[in-house]
Amino acid sequence: AQSVSQHNHHVILSEAASLELGCNYSYGGTVNLFWYVQYPGQHLQLLLKYFSGDPLVKGIKGFEAEFIKSKFSFNLRKPSVQWSDTAEYFCAAARREAGTALIFGKGTTLSVSS
Amino acid sequence: DTEVTQTPKHLVMGMTNKKSLKCEQHMGHRAMYWYKQKAKKPPELMFVYSYEKLSINESVPSRFSPECPNSSLLNLHLHALQPEDSALYLCASSRERGQEETQYFGPGTRLLVL
Numbered sequence: 001a002q003s004v005s006q007h008n009h010h011v012i013l014s015e016a017a018s019l020e021l022g023c024n025y026s027y028g029g030t031v032n033l034f035w036y037v038q039y040p041g042q043h044l045q046l047l048l049k050y051f052s053g054d055p056l057v058k059g060i061k062g063f064e065a066e067f068i069k070s071k072f073s074f075n076l077r078k079p080s081v082q083w084s085d086t087a088e089y090f091c092a093a094a095r096r097e098a099g100t101a102l103i104f105g106k107g108t109t110l111s112v113s114s
Numbered sequence: 115d116t117e118v119t120q121t122p123k124h125l126v127m128g129m130t131n132k133k134s135l136k137c138e139q140h141m142g143h144r145a146m147y148w149y150k151q152k153a154k155k156p157p158e159l160m161f162v163y164s165y166e167k168l169s170i171n172e173s174v175p176s177r178f179s180p181e182c183p184n185s186s187l188l189n190l191h192l193h194a195l196q197p198e199d200s201a202l203y204l205c206a207s208s209r210e211r212g213q214e215e216t217q218y219f220g221p222g223t224r225l226l227v228l
Binding site: 032034036042043044045046049051052057090094101102103105106107 | 148150155156157158159162170206213214215216217218219220221222
């Protein structure tokens with residue numbers, strides 16, 4: 001069965017620190033990959049997505065992610081976090097064929113102190 | 115515009131009540147989804163509709179009954195729920211259930227079953 005693993009449950013950083021959140025998926029076929037963010041009290045918002053092509057994708061708010069097929073990974077990065085980045089981050093995957101729905105990782109809580 | 119709206123925002127119901135959650139999108143999307151999200155957990159897929167027809171039911175108990183009366187509207191009818199059904203219910207939509215599709219989420223309905 002398809003699954004998505006996020007290695008970090010809770011990450012605590014100071015402002016201006018660099019961020020990398022790990023995500024691995026367990027499916028050998030072609031997948032679509034996503035990072036969603038859920039700010040406190042707000043709904044899920046799409047940060048970025050990967051379907052095909054350039055494995056380095058850039059999203060909103062300075063986030064980027066790199067798809068490494070050989071490692072089944074899709075890690076999220078940001079060079080310098082801000083207090084406003086405090087949120088829950090979810091990695092998600094969907095099998096390309098038949099447009100199956102999203103499988104989410106357990107999420108990573110990011111807390112940024114000013 | 116990538117807006118999915120959900121009503122009500124909050125709902126409290128007893129175990130013998132019947133209530134409905136409503137989801138609406140006017141983006142012309144033909145695929146719509148219901149997810150359930152417990153506190154500090156990732157969203158879990160419940161149902162998928164494609165072109166107003168139920169495509170996926172993830173073994174959801176019959177006390178949850180989805181309905182898609184038209185391409186813009188998705189309902190979730192609730193009857194005889196249990197306290198453990200208390201959660202945030204999220205609706206999402208995508209253009210289609212295709213190979214390169216992005217799901218856009220609504221703000222959710224926070225349900226409390228007493």
